[in-house]
Each structure stands twice: as C-alpha cells, then as structure tokens.
Amino acid sequence: MLLRPGADxxxxxxxxxxxxxxxLSLVMVLPALVALYLGEWNxxxxxVIGAALCASIGAVTEARLATRRALTxxxxxxTVALSWLLGAVLAAVPLHLSGHYDDLLSAVFExxxxxxxxxxSVINDLDHTTLSMDFYRHLLHFAGGQGIIxxxxxxxxxxxxxxxxxxxxxxxxxxxxxxxxRTSRFIFRVAATYAVIGTTALYLVLLGxxxxxxxxxxxxxxxxxxxxxxxxxxxxxxxxxxxxxxxVEVVVMVLMLAGAISFGLHFQLWRGDPRQVLRHIExxxxxxxxxxxxxxxxxxxxxxxxxxxxxxxxxxxxxxxVSAVSSAGYQVxxxxxxxxxxxxxxxxxxxxxxxxxxxxxxxAGGIKALRVGIAAKTLxxxxxxxxxxxxxxxxxxxHVGKRQILRDSxxxxxxxxxxLFIVTYLLGAVVGLAYGGYDITQTLFESVSxxxxxxxxxxxxxxxxxxxxxAVYLVQMWLGRLEFVAVFALLGYLVSLGRGRAxx
Amino acid sequence: MPRGADRPFxxxxxxxxxxxxxxxxGVAVVAxxxxxxxxxxxx
Numbered sequence: 001m002l003l004r005p006g007a008d009x010x011x012x013x014x015x016x017x018x019x020x021x022x023x024l025s026l027v028m029v030l031p032a033l034v035a036l037y038l039g040e041w042n043x044x045x046x047x048v049i050g051a052a053l054c055a056s057i058g059a060v061t062e063a064r065l066a067t068r069r070a071l072t073x074x075x076x077x078x079t080v081a082l083s084w085l086l087g088a089v090l091a092a093v094p095l096h097l098s099g100h101y102d103d104l105l106s107a108v109f110e111x112x113x114x115x116x117x118x119x120x121s122v123i124n125d126l127d128h129t130t131l132s133m134d135f136y137r138h139l140l141h142f143a144g145g146q147g148i149i150x151x152x153x154x155x156x157x158x159x160x161x162x163x164x165x166x167x168x169x170x171x172x173x174x175x176x177x178x179x180x181x182r183t184s185r186f187i188f189r190v191a192a193t194y195a196v197i198g199t200t201a202l203y204l205v206l207l208g209x210x211x212x213x214x215x216x217x218x219x220x221x222x223x224x225x226x227x228x229x230x231x232x233x234x235x236x237x238x239x240x241x242x243x244x245x246x247x248v249e250v251v252v253m254v255l256m257l258a259g260a261i262s263f264g265l266h267f268q269l270w271r272g273d274p275r276q277v278l279r280h281i282e283x284x285x286x287x288x289x290x291x292x293x294x295x296x297x298x299x300x301x302x303x304x305x306x307x308x309x310x311x312x313x314x315x316x317x318x319x320x321x322v323s324a325v326s327s328a329g330y331q332v333x334x335x336x337x338x339x340x341x342x343x344x345x346x347x348x349x350x351x352x353x354x355x356x357x358x359x360x361x362x363x364a365g366g367i368k369a370l371r372v373g374i375a376a377k378t379l380x381x382x383x384x385x386x387x388x389x390x391x392x393x394x395x396x397x398x399h400v401g402k403r404q405i406l407r408d409s410x411x412x413x414x415x416x417x418x419x420l421f422i423v424t425y426l427l428g429a430v431v432g433l434a435y436g437g438y439d440i441t442q443t444l445f446e447s448v449s450x451x452x453x454x455x456x457x458x459x460x461x462x463x464x465x466x467x468x469x470x471a472v473y474l475v476q477m478w479l480g481r482l483e484f485v486a487v488f489a490l491l492g493y494l495v496s497l498g499r500g501r502a503x504x
Numbered sequence: 505m506p507r508g509a510d511r512p513f514x515x516x517x518x519x520x521x522x523x524x525x526x527x528x529x530g531v532a533v534v535a536x537x538x539x540x541x542x543x544x545x546x547x
Contacts, residue, residue, distance in 0.1 A: 193517045254528045261524075270520035277523070290531075295538050302546040313539040314532075322531075 004500030005493065011065045013079050018061025020083040024090055025054035027143045028136065031094075035132035043130040046097035054090050077489035081482055084144075088112035088478075091140055098133050100124050102463050109474050114140030115147075116481035117363050119232020119329040119455025120473065122463045126237045131218065134235050138222045141231030144481075145259075145363035146191060190266050191228070198224040198255050205247035223248070227255035230363045232329030232455030239331040240319075249315060252330055253322050260326035260358030264401055281398040282359045285373035286325065289356055293349045294321050300345030317346070320456070324353040327364040329455020336459045339441065347458070351445055354454045355425060365453030365480055367421045373398065374414040377406055420484050424451050424476060431472050432460065446473070451480040 032047035034040075071079070088111040096107035106122045113120045114137055123129065123137075202220035211219065222235045236242040240252055261269075265283070268276040277283055297317045301307055307316060316332055323330045338347045357366015381396040388394055396406040425448045432443025438460060446460040450473040461473065479487055 189513065190520070193521070197521060254525065257528055257531065258524055266520065269523045270516040272516070272519045272523070274523055274526075277527075291534055291538065294535055295542060298539050298542040299546060302543055308543060310536060310539045310543055313543060314535060317539070318532075318535045 002492065002496035002500040004496055004502050008067070008069065009075065012067055012069050012071065012075055013082070014061050015065040015067050016071065016075070016079045017083055017086065018058045018065065020079075020087060021054045021090060022058030022062075024087055024143070025051040025058060027091075027139055028054065028094060030139060031132045031136035034135050035130065038131055040130040040132050043094075043098065043132045046094040047132070047136065049097060050090070050094040053093060057090075074489060074493070077486045078493045081486040081490035084112075084115060084478060084482060087144075088115055088474075091115060094133070094136060098129065100126075100129055100133070103467075105467055105470060105474075106463065109470050110137070111140065112474050112477050113455070114138075114231070114233065115144030116453050116477045117141050117145045117229050117231040117327070117365070117455075118450065118453040118477050118481075119226065120450060120457055120461045120477075121233060122461060122465070122470065124463050126235075134222065135218075137233050138225040138231070138235075141229040141233060142225050145229030145231065146187065186267065187263055190263065190270065194228055194255070194258055195224060198228060198251070198258075201251045202248065205245060205251055206243070208247060209243055209245040223252060224255060227252045227328055227330065228259045228363075230256060230259040230326050230328045230358065230365070230453075232323075234330060238334070241332045241334070246315060249319055249332060252328075253319060256322055256326035256328040256330070259328065260362055260364040262359040262361035264361055265359065268401065276399075276401060279399040281373040281377075281400060282369040285369040285376070286356075286359070289369070289372065290321065290325055290353065293325075293353050294318060296349040297321055297346045300343055300347075300349060303345065304341070304343030306341045306343070306346070320350060321353055324350050324454060324456055325356065325358060327354070327357050327366055327452055327454045329449065329457075331456060334459075335457045338445070338458045344441065347441060347445060350456065351448050354445075354448045354452050354456065355421070357452045357454075365451075367418050367452075370400070371414040371418050374406065374411060375418055378411040378415065381406060381411075417483065421451065421480070424479060428472055428476050432469055435466050435469055447476065450476040453477060453480050 028047045028051035032044055032051060035044035035047060089108055091111035091114065092104065092107035095101060095110050096104055100123050101107040101110065102122075102124065109120075109122055112118070119141075126134075199217075199220045202223050203216050206216035206219055207213065219235055222233075223240075225231065226233050232239075234240065234242070240249060243249075258266075262282065265277055265280060268274075268280075294317065297320075298313050301313060301317055307313060319330075319332045322328075338350070355367060356372050357368055358364020360368040360370040377396055377398055381394060384396070385392075385394045397403050398406060425444070428447030428451060429440065429444040432438050432447060433440065442458050442460050445456075445458040448454070449456050449458075450461075460469070
C-alpha cells in the first residue's frame with residue numbers, strides 16, 4: 001500500500017518546481033537581450049511576458065513554499081516529470097506569442113520538442129522568424145539537454161545506494177566525479193570547450209561557404225546548440241541541406257557524435273585513457289550496430305538506385321545515420337525523399353538506428369546503447385548457460401569504465417526498459433495508422449523519431465498534422481526523454497494522492 | 505606525471521578534442537570502406 005503524500009510533500013515538490021521555472025525565466029532573458037539589441041520589439045515583448053510569468057511563479061513558490069526539507073528519491077522523480085511537462089507549457093508562451101504557430105498545442109509541442117532535444121518542428125515559415133525567436137528555440141535544446149544530464153547525475157549523487165533497480169540497471173551509477181558540484185563543473189567546462197571549438201569551426205566553414213561574418217556567427221552558434229545537444233532544430237526549414245556544404249556537414253557530424261557520447265566517456269577521453277573508451281560496452285555496441293546498419297543503408301540506397309558512388313553514400317547515408325544514432329535529427333534531404341527515393345531497406349535501417357539511440361548519460365535519446373549492449377550480453381549469457389552442463393557456473397561481464405559482472409537484476413531492468421520503448425514505438429505507429437492517410441513506414445518512422453527524441457521527420461510532423469497525433473507525439477517525447485521511470489513515479493504519486501494510506 | 509594527478513585543463517581539453525577527432529576519423533574511414541566495397545559490389 002502506498003503512503004498518501006502529505007501537504008509538506010506537495011509543498012516540497014512545488015518549491016523545487018518553482019526553482020526550475022526561475023531557471024526557465026533566465027533562458028528567456030537571453031533571447032530578450034538579443035531582441036533588444038536587434039530591435040525586434042514584438043519578440044522582445046513575447047520574451048518579457050514569458051519570463052515575467054515564469055519568474056512570478058518562481059517568486060510565489062519561493063515566498064510561500066520555502067522549506068528546508070531535503071528531496072527524497074520519489075520527490076525528485078515527481079519533480080523531474082512535472083518540470084519537463086509544465087516547463088514545455090511555459091516555454092511555449094513566447095513561441096505562441098510569436099504568431100508562427102497555428103494554435104497553443106503546436107507551440108507546446110515545439111516547446112516540448114525543444115526541451116527534450118527532439119527537434120521535430122511544427123513552426124510555420126521558419127525562414128522568416130525573428131533571429132531572437134530562433135535563438136530561443138535553440139537555447140531550449142541547450143537548457144533541456146544539459147539539464148537532463150545534471151538532473152540524472154544529481155539524482156545519482158543524492159540517491160546513493162537506494163536508487164531503484166530500473167535506473168541502476170543502466171549502470172548509470174558511474175558517477176563521474178565524487179561530488180555533484182565538481183561533476184557539474186566538469187560538464188560545464190566540457191560543454192564550454194566544445195562550444196568554443198565547435199562554433200569557431202562552424203563559423204569558418206560557413207565563411208568558406210560564402211556567408212558574411214555576422215550571419216556565419218549566428219548560424220554557427222545555432223547549429224552548434226542543435227548538434228552538440230543532439231537537438232535538431234535548425235535555423236532554416238531545409239535543415240543542414242540548406243548550406244550545400246560538405247564542410248558544414250562534417251563539422252556538424254563530429255559535433256553530433258560528441259553530443260551522443262556520455263559524459264562518463266568524455267571524462268575518460270579528456271583524462272587521456274582511450275583504452276577505457278574502446279573497451280566500454282556502449283562504444284562497442286554503437287560501433288558494431290552502426291557499422292552494420294550503415295552497410296544496410298548503403299545496400300538499400302544502391303539497390304534502389306537512389307545514389308551511386310561513395311560520396312553521396314557518405315554525405316547522405318552516413319550523415320543521416322549519424323544524425324539518427326546521435327538522436328540529433330539534422331537532415332540533408334527533405335523528409336519526403338525517405339519515402340520517395342530511399343526504398344524500404346534504408347529507412348528501415350534508419351528506424352533501427354533511431355530506436356537504439358546514443359549513449360546513456362548523454363543528451364541523446366532512444367533505448368540507449370548501454371541497454372542494447374546489456375540485452376545482447378544477456379542473450380549470449382543465456383545461450384552459453386544452455387550449452388554448458390547444468391552445474392557449470394557461467395559468468396558474463398562488461399565494461400563501463402570498470403569491469404562489471406552481469407547480474408540478473410541488471411539484465412531484467414535493461415530488457416524491461418527495452419520492451420517499454422518498443423511498445424511505445426509500436427503504439428505510436430498504430431495511432432498514426434488509425435488516422436488513415438499514412439502508411440506504416442511513415443508512422444513507424446515518426447513514432448520512433450518522437451519517442452527516441454531524434455527529430456528526423458519523414459513528413460508526418462507538419463503544422464497541419466492531426467491534432468490528436470500531435471498530442472500523442474508530445475507525450476511520446478516526454479516519456480522517451482524521462483525514460484518512463486519518472487513518469488511512472490508521477491502516475492504512482494497521483495494514484496497514492498487519491499487512494500494511498502494516510503501517514504500516521 | 506603520476507597517474508590520477510590533476511592535469512592542467514588546457515592539456516586535458518586538447519587531448520580530449522584530439523581523441524574525439526580521432527574517433528570521428530575512424531568512423532569516417534570505416535564508413536568510406538563499407539560504402540566503397542558495397543558500391544563496387546552492388547553498383
């Protein structure tokens with residue numbers, strides 16, 4: 001029987017939610033300054049209204065709900081689930097006021113897509129949005145992307161040994177540094193270094209591609225935010241295809257790759273221990289699965305006569321695959337070409353890549369290489385056990401920075417999350433089919449893209465899409481980003497509010 | 505420098521970025537190999 005949360009539990013959750021909204025108001029202040037500098041008065045008003053709303057909610061909670069009680073694991077989970085949901089609604093305020101969205105739902109969809117680093121977009125006339133509004137969309141990627149890592153790591157720092165098996169399963173308990181402050185500082189320094197190097201590299205290649213200095217800096221900054229946070233919003237409707245530049249594609253590809261690498265591995269990389277990186281179960285899983293899927297993509301494209309020669313295979317096929325695996329979702333061809341030119345095999349491989357996603361503990365989405373790797377190890381373990389005499393002891397291990405023995409609880413948790421993801425992919429695809437007008441390739445592609453927070457689109461997600469389907473994708477993005485657990489915790493909490501046993 | 509000792513940040517950053525670029529180069533080389541072989545076989 002669950003305990004019914006008391007008034008002070010709700011107070012605690014409200015208090016921390018208020019802090020999140022205060023943070024969100026800061027996210028709106030930055031583009032407001034840009035709007036002020038550029039004289040984009042309408043956008044400035046939108047940001048001021050949005051920021052004022054967030055800040056006043058934050059101030060009220062600060063004044064009325066202040067408490068010194070510490071967060072427990074359950075409180076943390078509920079706060080995280082609620083902050084991503086309500087955060088998307090509040091983040092949608094300036095978007096809605098911009099007038100580029102058909103209705104409020106579209107604006108909330110865009111807000112959720114931004115915060116969950118998905119990158120699916122339902123904006124009208126993207127190429128003519130104000131610069132500050134576009135900057136704000138990309139900044140949502142950064143806030144949500146770095147945010148989820150900080151949240152995950154801080155929960156581990158706080159949770160210690162009492163964390164639920166579902167999360168431990170992911171072996172996410174590899175805390176990078178012993179304390180939370182140092183960990184976040186490390187993350188911030190890594191992100192800042194990549195920001196400087198990545199933006200400079202993009203700036204240079206964009207200059208080379210014929211952009212003026214100011215425009216190159218603007219596009220470079222936005223592309224960096226979209227790529228490194230594995231988001232996928234882009235300043236132009238045509239995504240990366242707009243630039244027609246191999247240089248831009250290469251730099252964006254490296255940045256997407258960097259974004260899909262977990263911060264644990266970044267730490268090993270920075271400390272100059274490449275052997276650990278190569279032995280890591282996630283690196284191996286991704287290396288094997290991506291190479292195999294790339295072969296399938298190439299075969300499918302060649303078979304279908306979509307492209308010939310090595311260069312288009314690399315520029316279209318590899319880019320799209322890396323975009324899918326890293327869960328960034330930048331496109332180098334219009335979404336409809338997956339349907340019209342790519343045949344069936346290549347899009348299927350892209351769907352598989354999107355389903356697997358990047359590494360746990362990065363901003364990437366999807367099932368995560370770690371769980372896929374552990375599920376594969378489990379399978380091998382079971383087969384080995386089958387072939388050995390009954391009395392034999394079979395021990396399987398894997399590397400996550402250190403050698404770890406594969407335990408039953410780990411295996412079970414990894415496979416159950418894998419199952420949850422697959423069920424969600426399929427459910428979303430079925431809902432899409434129910435609307436008629438789409439075939440299974442389209443609905444499965446889009447459903448996987450939404451749940452895994454990828455952002456590649458085959459053309460289903462557009463401003464005039466059915467509103468019910470839009471709402472389903474919105475929930476899928478939320479579920480996928482929080483990996484179900486936090487959402488389940490929230491649901492359990494709501495149930496216990498109504499039916500739980502009162503505390504004595 | 506003893507193992508585990510704190511390196512200066514710039515040193516770490518350069519090392520990290522270099523290793524990442526190496527990793528990316530590795531991905532590109534493997535991909536180019538796969539693409540070339542397949543386009544020879546199928547195309």
